[in-house]
Amino acid sequence: MRGILRFGSRKILLYIAAAIVVGLVACYVVISASDSPEFESEQGILDLTKVHVSESPVKLKGEWEFYWDQLLSPEDIQNPLTRDVDQVHWIDIPNSWLGYPLEGHELDGTGFATYRLVIQLSEQDRNERLALRLPTIFHAYKLWVNGEPLAEVGSVGQDKSSVTPQLATKLVFFQPEKDTVELVMQVANFHHKRGGITKLIELGGSDVLTVRTHLKIAGEMFVTASLMVIGIYHLLLFILRRKDRAPLYFGLFTLLFGIRSLLVGEHLLTQLWPAFPWEIQFKMEYLALCCGGYVITLYSNSIFPNSVSRWFRIGSRIVTGALCLVVVVTPALVYTQLLTVIGVIVVLHMVYLMVGLVQSAVQRLEGALFFLLVSMVALVTVINDFLYFNEWSPIGNTSPLGLLVFTIAQMFLLSSRFTRSVSNEERITRELQDANHKLTEMNMNLEQTVQERTHALSVAHDHLRISYDRLLHSEEGRKKLLSYITHDLRLPLSSMLGYVEAVQDGVKPERNEQYLKYIRDNTIRINRMIEELSYLSHLETGQVSYQMESVHVVHFLRQFYEQYELVVRDAGLEFLLDIGDMEDPGIQSLVVRMDVQRLDQALFNIVSNAMKFTSSGGVVRLTLAVNEVQDSRYAIIRVQDTGMGIPPEHLEQIFHRHYRYERPGAENSIEGNGLGLAICREIIQAHGGTVRAESDGKTGANFYISIPCSGIAERASV
Numbered sequence: 001m002r003g004i005l006r007f008g009s010r011k012i013l014l015y016i017a018a019a020i021v022v023g024l025v026a027c028y029v030v031i032s033a034s035d036s037p038e039f040e041s042e043q044g045i046l047d048l049t050k051v052h053v054s055e056s057p058v059k060l061k062g063e064w065e066f067y068w069d070q071l072l073s074p075e076d077i078q079n080p081l082t083r084d085v086d087q088v089h090w091i092d093i094p095n096s097w098l099g100y101p102l103e104g105h106e107l108d109g110t111g112f113a114t115y116r117l118v119i120q121l122s123e124q125d126r127n128e129r130l131a132l133r134l135p136t137i138f139h140a141y142k143l144w145v146n147g148e149p150l151a152e153v154g155s156v157g158q159d160k161s162s163v164t165p166q167l168a169t170k171l172v173f174f175q176p177e178k179d180t181v182e183l184v185m186q187v188a189n190f191h192h193k194r195g196g197i198t199k200l201i202e203l204g205g206s207d208v209l210t211v212r213t214h215l216k217i218a219g220e221m222f223v224t225a226s227l228m229v230i231g232i233y234h235l236l237l238f239i240l241r242r243k244d245r246a247p248l249y250f251g252l253f254t255l256l257f258g259i260r261s262l263l264v265g266e267h268l269l270t271q272l273w274p275a276f277p278w279e280i281q282f283k284m285e286y287l288a289l290c291c292g293g294y295v296i297t298l299y300s301n302s303i304f305p306n307s308v309s310r311w312f313r314i315g316s317r318i319v320t321g322a323l324c325l326v327v328v329v330t331p332a333l334v335y336t337q338l339l340t341v342i343g344v345i346v347v348l349h350m351v352y353l354m355v356g357l358v359q360s361a362v363q364r365l366e367g368a369l370f371f372l373l374v375s376m377v378a379l380v381t382v383i384n385d386f387l388y389f390n391e392w393s394p395i396g397n398t399s400p401l402g403l404l405v406f407t408i409a410q411m412f413l414l415s416s417r418f419t420r421s422v423s424n425e426e427r428i429t430r431e432l433q434d435a436n437h438k439l440t441e442m443n444m445n446l447e448q449t450v451q452e453r454t455h456a457l458s459v460a461h462d463h464l465r466i467s468y469d470r471l472l473h474s475e476e477g478r479k480k481l482l483s484y485i486t487h488d489l490r491l492p493l494s495s496m497l498g499y500v501e502a503v504q505d506g507v508k509p510e511r512n513e514q515y516l517k518y519i520r521d522n523t524i525r526i527n528r529m530i531e532e533l534s535y536l537s538h539l540e541t542g543q544v545s546y547q548m549e550s551v552h553v554v555h556f557l558r559q560f561y562e563q564y565e566l567v568v569r570d571a572g573l574e575f576l577l578d579i580g581d582m583e584d585p586g587i588q589s590l591v592v593r594m595d596v597q598r599l600d601q602a603l604f605n606i607v608s609n610a611m612k613f614t615s616s617g618g619v620v621r622l623t624l625a626v627n628e629v630q631d632s633r634y635a636i637i638r639v640q641d642t643g644m645g646i647p648p649e650h651l652e653q654i655f656h657r658h659y660r661y662e663r664p665g666a667e668n669s670i671e672g673n674g675l676g677l678a679i680c681r682e683i684i685q686a687h688g689g690t691v692r693a694e695s696d697g698k699t700g701a702n703f704y705i706s707i708p709c710s711g712i713a714e715r716a717s718v
Contacts, residue, residue: 043090046119048203049179053121054128057204057212060183064197065116066091068102071156072114074147074184091115093201096138096194109195110333112158112188119181119203131173131206132183133213135199136267138192139165139278144184145174154278160190165278168270171213173206191278193336217266224261224268231255249299256295260288279332286327286335289342293349294320300353312352319345546595546686550710553590553635554579557624560603568607572616579624590626590635591710594687599707602683605676606639606691606703614643614700627706634689637705646695654693655681 039048040062048058066089091100098109140154140163154166189195202209234251262269263285269276294316301308323342327335503512561577568575610620621640626633655677684691689707
């Protein structure tokens with residue numbers, strides 16, 4: 001096959017072409033040859049006394065009685081009073097009444113008539129069970145056999161409104177029981193350009209015709225199913241790989257004619273769905289014919305680029321669109337007049353494509369010759385179909401078989417292209433894999449060395465970064481501590497120096513003891529200040545580590561209260577704890593991630609601050625509440641005192657380092673260096689919380705510590 005596609009010797013190609021031509025001629029001869037003796041009826045009588053139709057079916061061709069513009073039953077025909085004897089005519093079957101000369105003029109395709117044929121049987125066939133194989137008859141009919149109605153397709157009437165067209169093949173059975181068989185058929189057509197019995201009716205034994213019918217149906221089902229499966233398969237190929245449009249056009253073409261094959265021949269669609277609308281069925285058939293030429297043009301151009309000129313594609317698109325529009329918007333009586341035009345256009349498409357294929361074959365494009373040969377087969381079958389539907393060819397519907405051959409050939413062609421593409425990709429992949437394997441072997445040692453050195457450098461870099469961070473934090477802490485000491489110890493040291501000089505100089509010897517007390521108090525204060533400054537600098541530079549654990553806030557506050565209750569009371573103050581319904585056993589305690597020691601220190605700084613600014617007999621109160629903000633819960637710890645309060649304009653400054661508030665007119669200044677609240681803020685912020693103060697400046701102050709909760713439970717069920 002590869003040698004053929006790549007243009008083997010001319011002698012082999014000549015043999016192939018000759019074999020195809022001979023095969024086509026042989027098929028034509030075999031199909032057109034009759035498999036039974038030829039008998040023709042004369043003036044409505046067919047003599048079959050010398051043949052056994054039960055064994056050798058006969059096609060009923062020849063002259064039938066013809067009653068134009070009359071719908072007669074067998075009784076009407078037998079009764080001279082109900083029919084006009086002078087109106088008896090004879091018409092050749094198969095043939096349409098279109099153009100039939102009658103009383104000086106030719107009939108058109110629409111109208112109604114009655115056909116009658118009398119068949120004389122042999123003695124052997126009189127007792128056999130016979131059958132009639134009825135083809136599609138345009139476009140509604142009713143059949144009587146020996147006066148018994150056996151078949152009706154559609155509804156027969158005398159005008160368009162009373163006629164229901166339908167296309168379907170039938171197989172009817174009957175028992176003659178006498179030496180003659182009378183066939184009476186009423187036919188009406190008001191929807192198509194041709195009316196009448198245009199195809200041969202077969203008479204034979206029931207078993208023989210049943211087998212033939214089933215074989216023919218099976219063959220058409222095979223062809224239809226093959227076309228549709230191939231079409232759907234190639235459409236799926238295009239969906240998976242949209243770069244190549246050839247499978248798309250080929251799949252559309254195959255699916256299009258697979259659907260059309262349901263509408264011709266044995267009319268499989270109406271056998272599966274008898275109520276399918278006749279008008280839609282006909283439109284689908286004609287639309288498939290109209291679109292077929294344009295779709296195959298697109299497919300050919302995608303297989304062999306530039307084989308179809310741009311002007312031909314544009315012209316084909318315009319003509320195809322116009323024909324499809326006519327089919328869609330007009331009734332069948334109009335667009336069926338265009339059958340010959342449609343056939344000519346489709347044939348012109350195929351001839352033009354074959355000219356382009358010849359040029360591609362001359363240029364030795366791979367697959368062009370193969371495409372050309374199978375296109376010839378398809379062209380012959382399509383031309384035969386148009387001749388058959390125009391009653392110019394005795395061979396029946398052959399285009400589905402020809403298209404199946406064409407489709408299978410194209411499937412092989414596309415498969416070979418796909419296989420070749422995959423083979424090239426596999427070859428390139430293997431070459432790349434070999435090259436990569438060699439490079440891998442060459443660079444294996446180097447890569448391993450680089451990885452080892454990189455790992456060592458990464459470890460050293462991590463150590464250096466950790467050391468650098470520690471050094472940076474230490475340096476920042478040292479600078480801050482030095483800055484704090486330089487700024488904050490200058491005043492108390494200067495004061496101490498003054499007292500020392502006063503003692504040395506004996507300025508007031510009687511106050512030396514008082515001066516020494518001042519020096520001692522300032523020394524203690526400076527020592528405490530240095531410790532707090534060092535701790536604050538470590539907090540601000542992140543050098544303090546926290547041991548976080550999940551703690552119930554209620555338990556924490558109760559332990560804090562019990563620890564410092566005596567300290568507060570010794571200062572002459574009342575210390576209260578109010579946790580509301582948090583002690584209810586039906587409620588699980590609030591849980592907070594905290595460092596107990598650090599948070600204890602921060603809370604005591606606030607309590608200590610309240611003790612300093614609250615006179616004896618006052619109250620310091622601890623309360624606990626819950627606040628919810630956007631599905632998050634916070635534990636709110638409030639420290640409330642009844643002291644002198646804080647002016648509102650000073651509330652933003654009290655958490656700054658060394659801020660101290662001296663109330664004007666106060667008798668004694670409050671001891672402290674102003675670092676406690678600053679330390680408190682740093683510790684609480686490290687817990688992800690906030691601290692703030694509220695006061696009206698007259699009736700005490702409220703400090704609020706807000707810390708996020710890690711869990712809270714609902715009330716226990718009772």
